[in-house]
Amino acid sequence: AQTVTQSQPEMSVQEAETVTLSCTYDTSENNYYLFWYKQPPSRQMILVIRQEAYKQQNATENRFSVNFQKAAKSFSLKISDSQLGDTAMYFCAFMTYSGGGADGLTFGKGTHLIIQP
Amino acid sequence: DGGITQSPKYLFRKEGQNVTLSCEQNLNHDAMYWYRQDPGQGLRLIYYSQIVNDFQKGDIAEGYSVSREKKESFPLTVTSAQKNPTAFYLCASSSGTKRNTEAFFGQGTRLTVV
Numbered sequence: 001a002q003t004v005t006q007s008q009p010e011m012s013v014q015e016a017e018t019v020t021l022s023c024t025y026d027t028s029e030n031n032y033y034l035f036w037y038k039q040p041p042s043r044q045m046i047l048v049i050r051q052e053a054y055k056q057q058n059a060t061e062n063r064f065s066v067n068f069q070k071a072a073k074s075f076s077l078k079i080s081d082s083q084l085g086d087t088a089m090y091f092c093a094f095m096t097y098s099g100g101g102a103d104g105l106t107f108g109k110g111t112h113l114i115i116q117p
Numbered sequence: 118d119g120g121i122t123q124s125p126k127y128l129f130r131k132e133g134q135n136v137t138l139s140c141e142q143n144l145n146h147d148a149m150y151w152y153r154q155d156p157g158q159g160l161r162l163i164y165y166s167q168i169v170n171d172f173q174k175g176d177i178a179e180g181y182s183v184s185r186e187k188k189e190s191f192p193l194t195v196t197s198a199q200k201n202p203t204a205f206y207l208c209a210s211s212s213g214t215k216r217n218t219e220a221f222f223g224q225g226t227r228l229t230v231v
């Protein structure tokens with residue numbers, strides 16, 4: 001079975017600080033894709049960042065970056081210069097492929113991130 | 118505008134009734150998915166479809182059914198066999214190729230059993 005574990009149910013930091021959200025996963029597959037999604041109070045799921053497992057270089061998107069440790073099956077998200085609009089639920093997820101098509105995303109239980117003014 | 122449309126936004130069901138949630142996409146995506154979200158549980162996969170006229174069970178398929186007769190549409194039926202159907206339901210789609218893996222989500226349907 002494939003699982004995703006987010007060990008921090010809730011985190012709170014001051015605006016402009018840097019925060020790191022942790023994620024570990026377990027899979028027997030060698031080729032997969034990892035994601036961080038953000039879900040603000042509107043409940044719309046928004047892709048934050050994506051990482052291909054075969055790439056060693058960590059992905060970055062503006063203030064968001066990941067620390068991908070394939071051997072440790074770890075995929076943490078770092079948010080730099082945090083902003084009030086970053087307040088949301090953050091979900092770690094991964095996707096594998098079978099039969100020539102994409103399987104469903106497997107999600108962690110989420111981390112509720114609160115940015116304090 | 119391209120995207121995924123779920124309807125209705127809110128849905129109320131009496132116990133013992135079946136109800137169907139709509140999901141339509143105009144992104145020309147091959148793969149579509151249904152997730153259930155409960156507080157503290159994250160998103161759990163109900164069913165997914167990689168291609169028209171084919172679909173697979175996810176982790177919590179019991180009490181649900183789907184069809185994929187058209188590429189654009191992937192309706193979810195919550196049957197009376199689902200013992201605890203009150204939840205937030207999200208539909209998603211992706212191109213299904215390894216080059217474009219991002220899943221796009223609809224705005225969700227909140228189902229409440231009354």
